[in-house]
Amino acid sequence: MTDLELSGKKILVIYQPWRKFSEGLHQPMIENLKKIGLKVEFLEVENPPKFQNKNWADKLKNIYHRIVKKDKTYIYIAEKNHYNRFNLEKLKVFKNQKFDFVLIIKPDEFTPKFIKKASELGEITAGYIWDGIRPFFLESLHKSRKYFKHLYSFDQNDIKKFPELKMDFLTNYYVFDENRENYNTKELDLYYIGALGGKLPEQRRDLLLEKLLKNFTGKTEVKIHLEKNFLLNEAEKLKNQKIEYIYDYVSYQEAMEKTKSSKIVIDIRKKHHIGLSFRFFECMYYEVKLITDNETVKNYDFYRPENILIVDFDKIEDYQEQIKHFISIPYQKLPSEIFEKYSIKNWVKNIFRIGDYQKIEYSG
Structure with missing residues (x-):
């Protein structure tokens, strides 16, 4: 798995701030980058101080934006500033080091000051947006753009919408699993885990999945994660034994164990972007079929x-015959050259444009 063109090179990985880190996407990324041969450092930003909006400058700006500009989104910028002050202190650990590469995930969630400091640590700095750009962070990203040699988005719409950012296209990826070959038995006919999506009937994913489940008679597992902003009382929850509501986060490892032991996984697209989620590449890796509403996958x-x-x-009732x-x-196996194109090894070589790699393209 070691790549001779990357082996021995130093990379600093900076993951999006104020996320729940324990057993998240960053862990398999770091492990795989090390297996490729990179010398990896990771900016540890777990357990930041809780945001309470006590910074006087941010408090005044928030009041101004709310009252004068009738804009209630500045509180998110204040929150971002709070966590970035914490991250800047953490970054000082690396002040005497020099890296070949600096990789910043979700750069729109970092301040220009932070990104400038981070970029000074590396020969090549690249940013990757694997979720939609938050509109209230756009101004900050414009100011930060000059510090990136390369900036990528997984969403073609954002690339077209913000041409001044000069973003290139890149998909998500799959990570390697040493136990992949041991999962030939598919115990679940259907698997889904994800957020509720919203409390309005047209937003609730549990309502959509209940209709879909009527097409499956075998063993299924559907878990709807209820976050604090989208809690349901008992009367609002569906009385369906095939749908489970959960409050705790499921680790990435647990989700992958379920994915690779499933015949079919469900992917429901977020309305604000068309980029492909990690599910597409996880299912590709484990040779699991997928049902999705993201029609751009055809490209x-x-x-x-x-x-x-x-x-x-x-309109899932119109698809009964197709689902059957x-x-x-x-499952139809993919040619090896296509399969290997979406590995994290080829992905990181695309990011920094290093050596011999397969360019990932979108034909839409």
Whole structure:
């Protein structure tokens, strides 16, 4: 798995701030970058002080934006500033080091001051946005752009919408699993884990999934994570034994164990972007079929109708025959050159444009 063109090079990975880190996406990323041969340092930003909006400058700006500009979003910028002050202190650990690469995930969530300091530590600094750009962070990203040699987004719409940012396109990726070959048994007919999506009927994913589940008679596992902003009381919850509501986060490792032991996984697109979630690449890696409403997947070279069924979840009753057929057919293996293109090894070589790599493209 070691890559000779990357082996021995030093990389500093900076992950998006104020996220729940324990057993999250950053851990398999770090482990895989090390397996490739990179010498990896990771900016440790767990357990920051709780945001309470006590900084006087941010408090005054928040009042001004709320009352004068009728803009209630500055509080998010104040929160961002709070965590970035914490991150700047953490960054001082590396002040005497020099890296070949600095990789910043979700750069729109970091301040220009932080990104400037981070970029000074590396020969090449690249940013990657694997979620939609928050509009109230756009001004900050514009100011930070000059510190990046390369800036990427997984969403073609954002690239077209903000041409001044000069972003290039790049998908998400899959990570390597030493136990991949041991999972030939698919115990679950269907698996889904994800957020509720919102409390309005048209936002609730549990309502969509309840209709979909009518097409499955085998063993299924559907978990809806209820966050503090989208809690349901007992009367609002569906009385369906096939749908479980959970409050604690499921670790990445646990989610992968379920994914690789499933025949079909569900992906529901977030309304504000068209980029492909990690589920597409995880399912590709474990050869698991996928049902999704993200029709842009047809524009990728790995799309096969035998492996990925595109539906409109709001009209799922119109897809009964297609779903029945999809369940019955086997997974179609991908050519090795396509499969390998979406590995984290090829992904990081795309990010920094290092050596011999397969360019990832979108044909839409």
